[in-house]
Amino acid sequence: xxxxxxxxxxxxxVAMVAYEIVVSYVxxxxxxxxxxxxxxAVGLSFLVAGIAAWQRWPASxxxxxxxxVGYAWLLPQVGQLRYALxxxxxxxxxxxxxxxxxxxxxxxxxxxxxxxxxxxVVVAVYTWNTGQSIVSxxxxxxxxxxxxxxxxxxxxVSGSNSIExxxxxxxxxxxxxxxAIVLTLIVRHWRSxxxxxxxxxxxxxxxxxAVVALSVVQTVTGNLNLHVSNLVLYGIAPLILLAGPAxxxxxxLRARMARGAVGSAxxxxxxxxxxxxxxxxxxxxxxDSTMQLAFRLPDGSxxxxxxxxxxxxxxxxxxxxxxxxxxxxxAVLVHDQGLEHEPQLVRLTASAAGMALExxxxxxxxxxxxxxxxxxxxxIVEAGDAERRRLERDLHDGAQQRLVTLTLALGMxxxxxxxxxxxxxxxxxxxxxxxxxxxxxxxxxARGIHPAVxxxxxxxxxxxxxxxxxxxxxxxxALPAGRFPAQIEATAYFVVSEALAxxxxxxxxxxxxxxIRQLTGQLMVQVSDDGAGGAKPEGSGxxxxxxxxxxxxxxxxxxxxxxxxxxLEADIPCT
Amino acid sequence: MHVTQPLAPLRVVIAEDTVLLREGMSRxxxxxxxxxxxxxxxxxxxxxxxxxxxxxxVLTDIRMPPSQTTEGLQAAVQIRRQWPGTAVVVVSQHVExxxxxxxxxxxxxxxxxxxxxxxxxxxQFTDAIRRVAAGExxxxxQVVSRxxxxxxxxxxxxTLTERELAVLxxxxxxxxxxxxxxxxxxxxxxxxxxxxxxxxxxxxPPATEDHRRVLAVLxxxxx
Numbered sequence: 199x200x201x202x203x204x205x206x207x208x209x210x211x212v213a214m215v216a217y218e219i220v221v222s223y224v225x226x227x228x229x230x231x232x233x234x235x236x237x238x239a240v241g242l243s244f245l246v247a248g249i250a251a252w253q254r255w256p257a258s259x260x261x262x263x264x265x266x267v268g269y270a271w272l273l274p275q276v277g278q279l280r281y282a283l284x285x286x287x288x289x290x291x292x293x294x295x296x297x298x299x300x301x302x303x304x305x306x307x308x309x310x311x312x313x314x315x316x317x318x319v320v321v322a323v324y325t326w327n328t329g330q331s332i333v334s335x336x337x338x339x340x341x342x343x344x345x346x347x348x349x350x351x352x353x354x355v356s357g358s359n360s361i362e363x364x365x366x367x368x369x370x371x372x373x374x375x376x377x378a379i380v381l382t383l384i385v386r387h388w389r390s391x392x393x394x395x396x397x398x399x400x401x402x403x404x405x406x407x408a409v410v411a412l413s414v415v416q417t418v419t420g421n422l423n424l425h426v427s428n429l430v431l432y433g434i435a436p437l438i439l440l441a442g443p444a445x446x447x448x449x450x451l452r453a454r455m456a457r458g459a460v461g462s463a464x465x466x467x468x469x470x471x472x473x474x475x476x477x478x479x480x481x482x483x484x485x486d487s488t489m490q491l492a493f494r495l496p497d498g499s500x501x502x503x504x505x506x507x508x509x510x511x512x513x514x515x516x517x518x519x520x521x522x523x524x525x526x527x528x529a530v531l532v533h534d535q536g537l538e539h540e541p542q543l544v545r546l547t548a549s550a551a552g553m554a555l556e557x558x559x560x561x562x563x564x565x566x567x568x569x570x571x572x573x574x575x576x577x578i579v580e581a582g583d584a585e586r587r588r589l590e591r592d593l594h595d596g597a598q599q600r601l602v603t604l605t606l607a608l609g610m611x612x613x614x615x616x617x618x619x620x621x622x623x624x625x626x627x628x629x630x631x632x633x634x635x636x637x638x639x640x641x642x643x644a645r646g647i648h649p650a651v652x653x654x655x656x657x658x659x660x661x662x663x664x665x666x667x668x669x670x671x672x673x674x675x676a677l678p679a680g681r682f683p684a685q686i687e688a689t690a691y692f693v694v695s696e697a698l699a700x701x702x703x704x705x706x707x708x709x710x711x712x713x714i715r716q717l718t719g720q721l722m723v724q725v726s727d728d729g730a731g732g733a734k735p736e737g738s739g740x741x742x743x744x745x746x747x748x749x750x751x752x753x754x755x756x757x758x759x760x761x762x763x764x765x766l767e768a769d770i771p772c773t
Numbered sequence: 774m775h776v777t778q779p780l781a782p783l784r785v786v787i788a789e790d791t792v793l794l795r796e797g798m799s800r801x802x803x804x805x806x807x808x809x810x811x812x813x814x815x816x817x818x819x820x821x822x823x824x825x826x827x828x829x830x831v832l833t834d835i836r837m838p839p840s841q842t843t844e845g846l847q848a849a850v851q852i853r854r855q856w857p858g859t860a861v862v863v864v865s866q867h868v869e870x871x872x873x874x875x876x877x878x879x880x881x882x883x884x885x886x887x888x889x890x891x892x893x894x895x896x897q898f899t900d901a902i903r904r905v906a907a908g909e910x911x912x913x914x915q916v917v918s919r920x921x922x923x924x925x926x927x928x929x930x931x932t933l934t935e936r937e938l939a940v941l942x943x944x945x946x947x948x949x950x951x952x953x954x955x956x957x958x959x960x961x962x963x964x965x966x967x968x969x970x971x972x973x974x975x976x977x978p979p980a981t982e983d984h985r986r987v988l989a990v991l992x993x994x995x996x
Contacts, residue, residue, distance in 0.1 A: 591841065598866065598889075599791040605893030606797040610804065613895055630893055637890045641866055651871050654842040659871030666869050666919065666995070671926040709926045 204252060207265050211245040214272045232433040237275055240439045244268035247443035250450045255539040259309025263302040264443070270295035285349040289335055293327040299409050300380045306387070306402045307395070307539060316383060323376055330369050337362040370417070381410065392517070393488030395536030401449060405442030412438060453540065459483050460547045474504040476554055480531065484540075484547055490532040491551070501530060524552035528559070572751070576685070579749040583688050586648035593644040601640065605633045652691050656681045657714070660691050665712060669702045670727070675713040682721065686772050689750040690714060690723045696743045697725035697766045705729025705764055720752070721772040726765040733758035733766075740766075782808040783906050786826060788819035788833040788845060789864075798832065798892065805899045816844035823852045823859055830860045830906045835872060846872055853884060860905040864889055868916055870995055877910070877991070881947070881984045885911035910947035910987045917945040920994040929974050930994075937971045940964065945990045949983055 215238050248264030255261070270291070277288025300323045304316050311317045332353065339357030340348035384406050388399055412435055419431060460483040477491035492501040492509040501509040511520045514532050521531040521544060531551065537544050608630045615622045644650070652660040658679050665672045681687070694712055701710045707729030715722045733740065735756045747754040752770035785807050789795040792814075799809045810826045813819040815838045823831055831852055833845040849861040860883035863876055873886050885905040891913060892898050901911045921942050925931060933941065936957070943953045954964045972979050977989050 594836065594866065595791070599794050602889045602892060603791070603794045603797050605890060606794065606801055609893035609895045610797075610801055613804070634890045634893065641868070650836070651867065651869065654836070655871055655875075662995075663867075663869035663871050666923060669924060671924040 204249075204261075207269075208245070208249065211242070211265070211268060211272070214269075214275075215242055217275075232429060236433050236436050237272070240436050241268050241272035241275075243440050243443035244271060247446045250447045254450045254453060255307070255309075257541075258307060258539050259305065260302070260307060261309070263298065263305055263309055264446075267295055267298045267302055270298045280349050282350040282352050286335070286352040289351070290328065290331050290353075293331055294324070296409065296413070297324040297327040299405065303384050303402055303406050304380065304387075307398050307536060312387075319376075319379055319383065323380065326372065326376055330373070334362060334365055334369070337365065377410070377413070381406065390517075391534075391536070393534035393536075394484065394486035395517070395534050397485050398449065398536060398539075401442050401445035404445050405439070408438040408441050412436060453485070453543065456483055456485060456543060460543070460550050471558075476551060477504045480547055480551055484533065484537060484543060486534045486537055488534055491529065492532060493529050494527065503532070521548050523548055524556055529555050572749075575745075575749045576751075579746060580685055583648070583685070587653065590644045590648040590650055593640060593647070594650065598637065598640055598644065601633055601637045605630055605637065608633060649691065652687055653684070657687045657690055660687075661694055661712060661714065664691070664694055664698060668698045668710065670698070670705075670707050671709040672698065672701075673709070673711055675711055677712070677714050678716045678721075680716070682772055685750055686721060686770055689747060689752065689770050690721055690768070692746055693723045693743060693754070693766065693768045694725055696739055700733065700739060700766075701725070701727045701729065701764070704733065705731075707763070716772070719771060719773060721770045723768045723770065724765065726763060728763045730760070731758045731762050731764050732760040733764045782806055783830055783903065784808045784810045784826065784828040785902065786811045786813065786819065786822045786828040786831045788813040788816070788822075788831065788837065788848070790814050790834065790837050801892070801895060802899070802902075805895055807899065807902065815839065816848040819845070819848050820851065823848075823856060827856060828859055830862060830902050832862045832864060832902070835863060835865050835867070843872065843875075846876060849876060849884075850878075853880070857883070859883075860908070861885065862887055862902055862905050862911070864892065865913075868913075868919060870916065870920065870991070873912070873916065873991070874995070877988060881910040881987050883908050883910075886913055886916065887911065888913045888915055904947070909949065910984055912946045912987070912991065914942070914946055917942050917991075917994075920945065920991070923994070929976065932974060933971060937967060940967055941971060941990060941994075944968070944986055945994060947983065947987050 244264050245268035248261045248268060250261075251258065251264050252261030273294070274288040274292045276284040279285070297320075301311075301320045304320060305311050311320060335351055335353040336355045337358055338351060339354055340351055342357055343359060343362070384402070388396070388403065391399055415435060416431060460480075473491060473493065477489065480491065481487055481489040490503040490505075490507070490509060492503040492511075494501050501511060503509050509530070509532055511522075511530050511532075514520045517535045518532050519535050519538060521533065523529040523531060529552075531548060533544070608626055612623065612626045612630065615626060649660050649663065651663055658677050661674065661677055665674055682690075694714075698710060698712075701707050705727045707727035710725060710727040713722075713724040713726075733756060735741070735744070740754075740756060744754040747768045747770060750770050752768055755767045755769075756764070757767070758764040785802055787795060787798050787802070787809060789798060789812070795812050795814070799812055803809050810828050811822045813822050816833075819831065819833060819837075822828075831849065833849050835843055835845045837844040837848075846863060849863050852859055852861055861876075862885035863872070864887055865872060866889055868888060876884055876886060883905055885901050887898070887901055891901070904911050921930075921938060930938075939957060940953060943956065948956070950961060950964055950968070953959075954961045957964070959967075969979060975993060977993060
């Protein structure tokens, strides 16, 4: 629908309304003001709904159909002019609006009729509503038949009341049949619609209900000759027709706001919200409760939606449309086909959802990388520990045993040489002394590499040994006797070992205290001294220790105010 | 005290997984006049030999196959419990006391804890074996001296004289009063006065039996 055509239609509508108002002042018996207002309001409401439909669904013909209904409603008002020609035209076109309403209803919401049968039905309605009016005009003389002040009927052939009456009797069942067919089709459309499509049918249901109600009331009162005032019947009752266009305009305004709601729906999702929450937010934003959010399975074999149903993007099902999210094809939206009328909203939603998913994916990726790094750090430390253990064992089983054997041989040589050669004796003595010192140094070296006692007897024995060796007076406040996983024991041991080494080297402390407690879920290791304080956490020793504790998933805290001692505390997770 | 040269040579079983060292010890002890009745390469074999041969003394390494942890130590504890007539000397690489107390826990009588480098000093080593066989306790002097030399704060140990500390160390090594008096050139009477004063200063009960005293003093020093 071109802009110019739209402008012409709108201008025409405005002109017609203006004309309506003018004709109410033409000479002759004035029409009731209420009729004028009602007619203008109903006609205008359809024209406004038409403009709204064009705005909202440019690709749909719904705007055109609304406009046609508006014109069809307003056209018969030319009869107000009370001249023969306008009067005749008015009577010919009196029922076309009902046909175009049926057309509008059946073509809802795309503006296109769904099948050849339905097109046939619509043609039949138009034909019947116009034809019936013409035929009945042929036999209706208004002057002799109920409207003495009316202008002449130009189509009049024979003013026979009996023929007109017979025709009326025939036309009632035909009209009812046609209405029943139209209503049945509308009900079928309603029942097959899901999600978005069903929601947008709400105004249509109101229009249909209003038309049926109005025509039933008018027909029934006309045929039964009930004494209902024309004012009520033709002046007030038609106002019910306003419901449809009004609801449509209201839903259009809501849809506009929905575009804004898409953004906030996505933003409101906290990071890492589960996919079903995202689906719910999107479904709300788009007004499509049937919307599915589906993700490709890790093995690429298909898609599953958030409630675990398999989805085939190649065959989304009757009335369903697939919308890929992002470029990876990892996720798709499957929504009601009707939403194609709101391409902008869908695009907006898809890109917002794509962004949310991308965000979640990146977050998961970072998390996974972090976990990998954490795991590899732990593995590196464990591998280092294993290597230290191996080295210590090699030293113990190799060099140390050989040195012991050597000192043994020297001892035997010494006893053989006893008394025979004093020079040889003293040579052997000094060799023995050297070998013994080498043994002591080697023992210290091996212990520094890895304390065998840690693997042999566990944390308690190893900490006890550390404290015995400490050059600063050190006491143990608490020390659990049980065994813990190797990595935890090693970490706790190195914390105490490094801390006591620091106390000896830097703290100028008089005493130190070691406390190890097993708390729920963690091992707390604490070493404190009464020395100079001022330890720098960023020093390489403490830095390395913090890394070591972190590799076990724990944290190291250092509290070392200058002049008030140092307290090192490690919490190591331990289940 | 019955530290007399036994008529028959002491029967010894050696457990050590390093072949070279095992053979060396075996030769050394044989040359020193002991009867090496058997040698074992692991704890299971040691337990078997201890049961089958009932030696006077068992010498064992702490770390042995298959687990390479404290199998020798466990075997020693078990032997003391099962065959009280067999004394044990544990040969250790550890100068710290984490294994020592496990070994002494039940009863320090007939138990020795000797560092590996001690083996080379044949006289000291065989002396230790003989003392243990005679029911004494023997704790390596180096282990004891480290304990005595530990830095302390607010400890009654700081009030002891040099001489008293020397007596204390010898007590911790498992020496008898007679031996201590001999080593420090003291009369037994003077020594007893020293010991009485010292135990009182430390707040330890005046234990007369050597083995009780060993445990009490070691525990105090380790504290």
